[in-house]
Amino acid sequence: MPRIAGVDIPMEKPISIGLTYVFGVGDAMARTILKDAGIDGNIRTKSLSEEQLARLNAIIDKNHAVEGALRRQIAQNIQRLKEINSYRGLRHRRGLPVRGQRTRTNSRTRKGPRKTVAGKKSVKGLG
Numbered sequence: 001m002p003r004i005a006g007v008d009i010p011m012e013k014p015i016s017i018g019l020t021y022v023f024g025v026g027d028a029m030a031r032t033i034l035k036d037a038g039i040d041g042n043i044r045t046k047s048l049s050e051e052q053l054a055r056l057n058a059i060i061d062k063n064h065a066v067e068g069a070l071r072r073q074i075a076q077n078i079q080r081l082k083e084i085n086s087y088r089g090l091r092h093r094r095g096l097p098v099r100g101q102r103t104r105t106n107s108r109t110r111k112g113p114r115k116t117v118a119g120k121k122s123v124k125g126l127g
Contacts, residue, residue: 002045002053005066009045016041019056024066033059 001008005025009018019030034041037055039048048056060066065073081089091098097107108114 002048004053004057005060007067011044011046013045014042015039015045015048015056018045022060022066024064024070025060029064033064036063 001011003009004019005022007022009015009021016027016030016034019025019033020027025033031041033056036059037052039052039056078089078092082093083089088098095110095112096103097110101107103111
C-alpha cells in the first residue's frame with residue numbers, strides 16, 4: 001500500500017477515491033491535486049509509478065494542510081474562540097451546538113445521553 005501524507009492508500013481503488021482516505025482531502029480537493037499533478041483520477045492506485053506518488057506527496061505537503069497539521073489547526077481555532085470568550089467559544093466550552101441549532105429538544109449528539117431529572121411527585125390522599 002502506498003503512503004501519502006502518512007496514510008495507507010488502498011491499492012484496488014481509483015486514486016481519486018484513495019486520496020480521500022487522507023484527513024482533509026475530499027472529492028473536490030482530490031480532483032484538484034490530481035489535476036495539478038497531471039494524473040488521471042480513474043487510474044488504480046497500484047498502477048501509479050513511484051515518481052507519480054512522489055509528485056502527489058510533494059503537492060499535498062506544499063499546498064494543503066492535512067492530517068495532523070489540519071487537526072492541530074482546527075483545535076487551535078477552537079481554543080482561540082474559547083480564549084476570546086466569543087459566543088461560539090462559550091458554546092464549545094459548554095458542549096452545546098455552536099451553529100444556532102435548537103436545544104430544547106434534539107442536539108443529543110453534542111449533549112450526550114439524556115440525564116433524566118425526577119419530576120415532582122404527587123402526594124396521594126390529599127386530594
